Amino acid sequence: MRAYTPHAAGHWRSPGVVPGSLAVDHPARLFVCARCRVQVVLCSRCDRGQRYCGRACSGAARREAQRAAAQRYQRSRAGRLAHAERSRRWRQRQRQRENEHGAIAAGRTLHFVTHQGWRAVAPAAPLTQNEPDHAVNATAGQALPLGARCRRCGAPLSPWVRQGFVRHGLRRWPARVVDPCP
16 A cells, blocks of 8 residues: 555645545644743644734733844934934923013022932842743644644644645656757
């Protein structure tokens, strides 16, 4: 008996497996969230190459990336010049307000507070322990506990998962090259 048999569409499948079963046609993908390091299982219908476990982690990662980009811009020459120009305009507006208040007050002295003082003790920040990375082993597929479900839609999943991406459109053999000038 042959190990693999081609079917009409040109795809390969194992003999004895019912077409349309979760084990062959729609394997789930197991990955580790790039931010919180939690293992996530997604069915192939929900899998769009995500790196994060959900909106909370993806939103936080986006905010961190935007903050880092803003800091890089502020350190660049263009960012420093833009910041200096913005500060100059702000100081000019403050001087105009002081002049308007001075004309209205006409005789009263204004006291500007420049120092608010420091807090005596900084609040304690909660620290998390460094946990070992429970990354997925790079060997063949891994078995999931029975009853595993998709993290996004809740669909029941096969006990076997893939750890990489499904590659659509790749050919087993290179395309035939036809020489236009024989």
